Amino acid sequence: MGFPHESHQRETAVLSQHFGVAEARTLDGWKKRGGYQALEKALAMAPADIVTVIKDSGLRGRGGAGFPTGMKWSFMKPGDGKPHYLCCNADESEPGTFKDRELMRWTPHALVEGCAIGAYAIGAETAYVYIRGEFTEPLYFMEQAVKEAYAAGIIGKNAMGTGKRIDVHVHKGAGAYICGEETALMNSLEGRRGNPRIKPPFPAVSGLFGMPTTINNVETLIAAAPILMKGADWYKKMSLSNPKSTGTKLYSVCGNVQRPGTYEVVMGFPFREFLYDLCGGPVSGRKFKAVIPGGVSVPIQSMEEAEASLMDYEGFVEQGSMLGSGGVIVIDDAQSMVRVIARIARFFAHESCAQCTQCREGTAWATKILERIRDGQGAMEDLDTLMDISENMTGKTICVLSDSCATPIVSGIKKFRSEFESLIQGRMFHPVLAAVA
Amino acid sequence: MGGLESPDYASHDSGAHEPHTPVFTGAAKRELDELITRYPKKMAALLPALWIVQRERGWVSDGGMAEVAELLELTPAYVKGVVTFYTMYHQHPVAKYFIQVCTTSPCGICGADDVVKSLLRHTNTGELGVPSPDGKFAVIEVECLGACGFATPIMINEEFIESVTPENVPAILARFA
Numbered sequence: 001m002g003f004p005h006e007s008h009q010r011e012t013a014v015l016s017q018h019f020g021v022a023e024a025r026t027l028d029g030w031k032k033r034g035g036y037q038a039l040e041k042a043l044a045m046a047p048a049d050i051v052t053v054i055k056d057s058g059l060r061g062r063g064g065a066g067f068p069t070g071m072k073w074s075f076m077k078p079g080d081g082k083p084h085y086l087c088c089n090a091d092e093s094e095p096g097t098f099k100d101r102e103l104m105r106w107t108p109h110a111l112v113e114g115c116a117i118g119a120y121a122i123g124a125e126t127a128y129v130y131i132r133g134e135f136t137e138p139l140y141f142m143e144q145a146v147k148e149a150y151a152a153g154i155i156g157k158n159a160m161g162t163g164k165r166i167d168v169h170v171h172k173g174a175g176a177y178i179c180g181e182e183t184a185l186m187n188s189l190e191g192r193r194g195n196p197r198i199k200p201p202f203p204a205v206s207g208l209f210g211m212p213t214t215i216n217n218v219e220t221l222i223a224a225a226p227i228l229m230k231g232a233d234w235y236k237k238m239s240l241s242n243p244k245s246t247g248t249k250l251y252s253v254c255g256n257v258q259r260p261g262t263y264e265v266v267m268g269f270p271f272r273e274f275l276y277d278l279c280g281g282p283v284s285g286r287k288f289k290a291v292i293p294g295g296v297s298v299p300i301q302s303m304e305e306a307e308a309s310l311m312d313y314e315g316f317v318e319q320g321s322m323l324g325s326g327g328v329i330v331i332d333d334a335q336s337m338v339r340v341i342a343r344i345a346r347f348f349a350h351e352s353c354a355q356c357t358q359c360r361e362g363t364a365w366a367t368k369i370l371e372r373i374r375d376g377q378g379a380m381e382d383l384d385t386l387m388d389i390s391e392n393m394t395g396k397t398i399c400v401l402s403d404s405c406a407t408p409i410v411s412g413i414k415k416f417r418s419e420f421e422s423l424i425q426g427r428m429f430h431p432v433l434a435a436v437a
Numbered sequence: 438m439g440g441l442e443s444p445d446y447a448s449h450d451s452g453a454h455e456p457h458t459p460v461f462t463g464a465a466k467r468e469l470d471e472l473i474t475r476y477p478k479k480m481a482a483l484l485p486a487l488w489i490v491q492r493e494r495g496w497v498s499d500g501g502m503a504e505v506a507e508l509l510e511l512t513p514a515y516v517k518g519v520v521t522f523y524t525m526y527h528q529h530p531v532a533k534y535f536i537q538v539c540t541t542s543p544c545g546i547c548g549a550d551d552v553v554k555s556l557l558r559h560t561n562t563g564e565l566g567v568p569s570p571d572g573k574f575a576v577i578e579v580e581c582l583g584a585c586g587f588a589t590p591i592m593i594n595e596e597f598i599e600s601v602t603p604e605n606v607p608a609i610l611a612r613f614a
C-alpha cells in the first residue's frame with residue numbers, strides 16, 4: 001500500500017492491506033480481519049492437500065531465489081519417523097530490502113499463522129522464526145503475537161483444539177548478513193558461527209539439528225493463508241505477464257525517489273509505471289540514472305532496461321537483472337556509480353564469512369581497488385583486474401555471497417564504464433555536468 | 438569477518454578487569470531454563486543466553502562467556518568463537534548511548550555520510566568508535582539496518598530511529614541527555 005504513504009489505486013494490497021493499522025497487531029484485531037481462519041481450515045485438511053493447493057497457486061519463494069514453494073514443501077517426506085522443522089527466514093539484511101520488517105511489525109499474527117500452516121503442511125511440530133537482532137520493533141511485536149497465540153490455544157500442544165502440536169518460537173539473530181543464507185541460518189540457530197554449509201545434503205534431507213527442514217521467507221509463508229482461503233485459481237489469476245509468476249509481490253523502494261516505501265502489485269506490473277506513477281518519479285530537478293531492482297545482489301539496470309521491465313521473475317531477467325528480494329534501489333543523476341558500487345563491495349567484504357578464499361580475498365581486494373578509483377587514484381588496468389577478480393569470485397564458493405559481490409561490479413562496469421574511466425583519467429565526478437551529459 | 442581489517446571499537450573502560458558476578462541467578466536463570474526447553478539441543482540456546490548477558494551487563498565479558506559455557510555444557514573457547522562471529526555482541530564495555538548509523542549504499546545515496554558527521558559533531562565524539570569525553574556517546578557506522586526507505590535509520594542502544602537528517606540530530610540527542 002505504498003506504506004507509509006496513502007495506498008495507490010493501482011496497487012493490489014493483499015498482504016499489506018493492514019499496514020499502518022495498529023489494531024491489526026493484536027489477536028482480537030487480527031481475528032476481526034479474518035485472522036486464523038486459514039489455519040483452522042488447514043488443520044482440517046491433510047498436509048498433502050495443502051501442499052497441492054500451494055503448488056497449484058504457483059507461489060514462488062519471496063526470499064530471493066524464487067523456488068516454487070509447493071515443490072519445496074513436497075520434498076519433506078511425511079512419516080519418516082524424524083522430527084521435521086520449519087525455519088522462517090526473517091533475517092532481512094539485503095540492502096534495499098525492508099518488506100519483511102513491515103509485515104512483522106504491522107501483521108505479526110499473519111506470520112504466526114503462516115508459520116503454523118507451513119509447519120503443519122511439512123509435518124513439523126516446531127517452527128523457528130529467525131529475526132535479525134537489529135529489528136527491535138518486529139521482534140517485540142512477533143514475541144507479543146506468539147505469546148497471545150499460545151495463550152489463546154491457537155498454537156501449542158493442542159493447536160486450535162485439534163490435538164495437533166505446533167510450536168512457534170522467535171529466535172533473535174546477532175548481526176550477520178550471512179545468516180540469511182539458509183544453511184548459515186540453521187548453523188546460527190543451533191548456536192554456531194553462521195558459516196554456510198556445503199550442499200548437498202540439502203536441508204530437506206539434513207537441515208536443522210540434522211533433521212529434515214524447510215526454510216521459507218516471511219512473505220512466502222504469509223502468502224499461504226490467503227491462498228488457502230481464496231484458492232489457487234484466485235492467486236494464479238493475479239498475473240499480468242506469464243503463468244510462471246503469479247500472485248502479488250511486495251517491493252520495498254528506497255534511494256533517490258519521491259515516495260520511498262513498501263508497495264504491493266501483481267506480478268507482471270510495468271516497472272516504468274511503478275517507478276514514475278506509484279513511487280512518484282525522481283525528486284524535483286533530478287533524473288533517474290540506474291535501478292537495482294532486487295537488492296544489491298542483483299545486476300544494476302540502466303534506465304532503458306528498467307523502463308522496459310515487467311515486474312516478475314522472468315521480466316527482470318529479460319532486462320538484464322533479477323527480481324531478487326524485491327528491494328528496489330533507485331539511483332539518480334546526482335550520484336556517482338563508482339561510489340555506489342564501491343560501497344556495495346565494502347558491504348560484502350564486511351559480511352563475508354571468510355571460509356572461502358575467493359570470497360574472503362576477492363571481496364576485500366575488489367573493495368580496495370574500487371575505493372582507489374573512487375578517490376581518483378585508479379588506473380585503467382584496474383577495470384580489467386576487477387573483471388578478473390569478479391570472474392574468480394563467481395560459481396566457485398560454498399554460497400553465493402561471493403557471486404553477489406561480483407554482480408554489481410560486473411554490471412556496473414559494463415553499463416557505466418565511462419564513469420569509471422572519467423575518474424581514472426582525473427575528471428572527478430560532477431553531478432551537474434553528469435546531468436547535462 | 439572478511440578480509441578487510443575492521444576498526445577496533447574497544448573503549449578504554451577499566452570494567453573489563455573486574456571479577457565476574459554471575460548473571461544467571463533468579464529470574465535470568467529461570468528465563469534461560471525456559472529458553473532451553475524450546476530446542477532439542479541445549480547449545481541452541483547460546484545466542485539467546487548471550488543476549489541475556491548483554492542485556493544485564495551492557496556487554497559480554499570473558500566471565501560472562503565462561504558462565505554461559507558452563508550452563509550450556511560448552512567450552513569458553515567455543516563460546517568466544519561464536520561471540521566473535523556476530524557484530525552485535527559487545528566484547529568491551531561501550532558508551533552509555535551506543536549509536537549505530539547505517540551508511541550502506543541505499544542510505545549512502547540519501548545522505549547518510551552527512552548524518553554521521555552531524556552525529557560526531559553533536560555528540561562531541563569527533564571520531565568513529567571513540568567515546569565522547571564524558572563517556573556518554575559513541576558513534577559507529579554499520580551495514581544496512583533493513584529500513585532503507587526511511588533513510589537514514591540509526592539505533593541508539595535498543596531504540597530504532599528512522600529518517601534521521603543532519604538537521605534533526607540535535608533534537609534526537611536531546612532525548613538521551
Ligand SMILES: Cc1cc2nc3c(=O)[nH]c(=O)nc-3n(C[C@H](O)[C@H](O)[C@H](O)COP(=O)(O)O)c2cc1C
Binds near residue numbers: 065066092
Ligand atoms: C548471502 C545470502 C543472504 C540471504 N539473505 C536472505 C534473507 O535475509 N531473507 C531471506 O528470506 N532469504 C535470504 N536468502 C535466501 C535464502 O537462502 C533462502 O533461499 C530463502 O530464505 C528461501 O525462502 P523462500 O523459498 O521462501 O524464498 C539469502 C541468501 C544468501 C545466499
Ligand code: SF4
Binds near residue numbers: 352355360398
Ligand atoms: S562465499 Fe563467502 S560468505 Fe559464502 S561461504 Fe564462502 S566465504 Fe562464506
Ligand code: FES
Binds near residue numbers: 095581
Ligand atoms: S541501506 Fe541503510 S537501512 Fe538499508
